Amino acid sequence: MILGTKRIGHGYGVVKYPHLLKVIKERKIGIEINPISNQVLKLVDDLRNHPAAILFSDDYPVVISRYTAIN
Numbered sequence: 145m146i147l148g149t150k151r152i153g154h155g156y157g158v159v160k161y162p163h164l165l166k167v168i169k170e171r172k173i174g175i176e177i178n179p180i181s182n183q184v185l186k187l188v189d190d191l192r193n194h195p196a197a198i199l200f201s202d203d204y205p206v207v208i209s210r211y212t213a214i215n
Contacts, residue, residue, distance in 0.1 A: 147174060151207070156182055159195040168204060175199060177207040 155175035177196045
């Protein structure tokens with residue numbers, strides 16, 4: 145399934161998979177998200193509606209990444 149991973153990068157869509165969320169919580173797998181990047185990419189218009197709110201409210205291990213522009 146997750147093959148022993150310690151983290152999931154770019155976890156924007158993980159909330160769509162309840163079974164995966166259960167495994168993530170049981171194994172305490174960190175979920176990396178980058179809200180600013182998600183907004184720049186138009187995945188979310190308003191950061192108050194970012195899926196990370198679900199993860200925070202249910203006490204998942206979340207890491208917030210910062211947006212870095214590459215020129």
